[in-house]
Amino acid sequence: MGMMAKMRSLAPWFIVTVGGLFVLFMVLSDSKLSDALGRRSNDIGKVNGEKISYQEFANLLDRYREFQLKQNGQEIPESQMDQFRDQVWESIISQKLMEQKIREYDLTVSDTEIRDVLLGPNPPQSVTQYFIDSTGRFNREAYDAAIRNPQNKTAILQIEDQVKQQILQEKLSSLVNASAFVTDEEIKRKFDDDNVKMNADYILVTVPMTSDSTLNATEDEIKDYYSENKNEYKKEETRKIKYVLFKTGASHADTIAIKNNLSAILEKVLVDSSGFKTFVEIYSEKPYSKDTLQVSQIPLEAQDLVINSKVGAFVGPVLTNEGFILYKVNNSIDTKETLVKASHILIKDEAQANVAYKELLAGADFAKMAIEKSEDPGSGKNGGSLGWFGKGQMVTEFDKAAFDGKIGKIQSPIKTQFGWHIIRVEDKTNKKYVVESIVNKVVASPTTVDKIYNNANDFQFLAEENGFETTAKELDYQVVETPELLKAASSIPGLGSNRSLLLYTFDNDVDDVTPAFKFQSGYVVAMISEISDAGFKPLDEVKDNIKLLVTKEKKGEKELTIAKEIKAKIGENGDFNLAKEAFPQAKIGTTTSFSTSGSIPNLGRDFAFSQKAYELPVNKVSEPFKGNRGSYIIKVIEKTPFDSTAFSIQKNSIRTSLLNQKKSALYSQWLVDITKEADIVDNRYQFYR
Secondary structure, eight states: OOHHHHHHHTHHHHHHHHHHHHHHHHHTTTSOHHHHHOOOOSEEEEETTEEEEHHHHHHHHHHHHHHHHHHHSOOOOGGGHHHHHHHHHHHHHHHHHHHHHHHHTTOOOOHHHHHHHHHSSSOOHHHHGGGBOTTSOBOHHHHHHHHHOGGGHHHHHHHHHHHHHHHHHHHHHHHHGGGOOOOHHHHHHHHHHHHOOEEEEEEEEOOOGGGOGGGSOOHHHHHHHHHHTGGGGEEOOEEEEEEEEEEOOOOHHHHHHHHHHHHHHHHHHHHOSSOHHHHHHHHOSSOOOOEEEEGGGSOHHHHHHHHTSOTTOEEEEEEETTEEEEEEEEEEEEEEEEEEEEEEEEESSHHHHHHHHHHHHTTOOHHHHHHHHOSOHHHHTTTTEEEEEETTSSOHHHHHHHHHSOBTOBOOOEEETTEEEEEEEEEEEEEEEEEEEEEEOOOOOHHHHHHHHHHHHHHHHHHHHHOHHHHHHHTTOOOEEOOOEETTOSOBTTTBOOHHHHHHHHTSOTTOBOOOEEETTEEEEEEEEEEEOSEEOOHHHHHHHHHHHHHHHHHHHHHHHHHHHHHHHHOTTOOGGGHHHHOTTOEEEEOOSBOTTSOBTTTBOOHHHHHHHHHSOTTOBOOOEEOSSSEEEEEEEEEOOOOHHHHHHHHHHHHHHHHHHHHHHHHHHHHHHHHHHSOEEEOGGGTOO
16 A cells, blocks of 8 residues: 555544644643643753753754864764764763762862963963964963953953863862872883883794694583673673665656756856856856866766767766766867777687677677676676776786777687687777866755655654554565664664664664654664663573683693693703704794884784793793793893983983873773763754654
């Protein structure tokens, strides 16, 4: 049943319902109708019970958009707005949490503190930027005069509030970071990480997993590992949805309208003396440029039209992948480079290629045969056409045949690594074309988008009445089910980003039908199809992964046992070459220079290896230890001596750098922690779809 037919079948019910609501409205007109029917809250969310109004969020969103526009001169694209709103939401959450902590810790700022900042030697850059003279220097006299001018009272109050917030943030940061400190050992280690270089001999023991059946994980070992490490297999609540996508593509009418509009522009161009560039700057969706192009650089649909046009002629509007294009051909230039336009039929069997060649010579249609027999799917569906190409773009044998061949002649099959090719050269040129163009993309009109949106809303209405999948089947809409979705996910597989739909999904129940949510590709109406509570992943689901981990663990233990046997063989200061007597597969090598903070040549990054080398005296053989690639025994043969003079010079700067890093990490982690602990209500899906 069609959408409109289905709506007509519900018309009597609709009339009765609307009539009933009208009577109800009249009865309640003197009372609070919103109390009877309910009213959506104006709160877009809450942080620990503190409300965030829609207006507050919208104002912050606008300020951030204005800032973005000033920074790079570009508006936020509609396709990125959902992600942008997420960033603004996270910002306002952080801001609210910090304000709450400032109140909790009873942090205050006195007028004296504010005055000291504004009148001190280093006023805030946010203010001083307006007092930079022509030489680029801060004009202190002008700044002081402006600060003391009574006429600037309103502006000064705003500045004082900004400074107050800045000082409060600094006090909060200082309070959080009070526990940060750097030890002398940490400073020394950082110095060594950057300055100490080492070389080492090593013995590496690796055992292939497939070489020993005793390494295989048993069922009991898998179960024991699962029991002992169950917390590693926690899973969050997940949900699945089934959805119908209403694509917002341009309609046939939209395409015709865009073509007709560009044709009308051409008519104006032909009678207007202002020049084609003026029309490009007004009507084109791409900036003006005058381009010198090879034929292969022109969209396929326009190539022959440009080639066959006269200088000064207009070509188009032509529908291409970019949209409709109207060209003005300003000139054609002879060049030394030749391009070829060719078609081919690829057949991998030589005998079949020869049969096809004879049929073509007898008059068979080349394009039809390419569609039916060519084993090159790309060109085959286009009648064998490869378009225009230059020398060196094809394999050598094909290249030679195409550039040496005569136009229009069907060549006998030639062999390449891909099979046998029957080639027909369609044309050749050594010209480039100087063109200007107006480009109009083919996009859905507002009328088309409205129609699609209405279809999505109609489907939602019917799906709520008659069932999601039943309605989709009746209207011949495709239903797609997602994999399991996490609430914190940034996007939905197959659709893209829309946090509002995810939030709606986690705020409602199975079989609930969503309103229409906007995605880059169109509008989506969904139904919550499955809810999986938080808990632990079942053993069967993680069994293969655990089996691999247990096997790897057993492999590591065996490698370490072999390494211990080797150590017993070679002794404390023995010959590494004796290792192969204990284990013939042992790898013996020597590193080139490495440090604890970098990669080890030929071995990669391995903290265990570099740490052991750092701790080990020169020429001392280590005890066996596990590394990333297997078990090692090493002997450091060179190590940079400690430079006490350089250390004393760098010590303070290293301390400052490490302390700043610790403070930054500590504050960031604190913010993450209080965000996790906070009671955050996110109702954005009620306002943004």
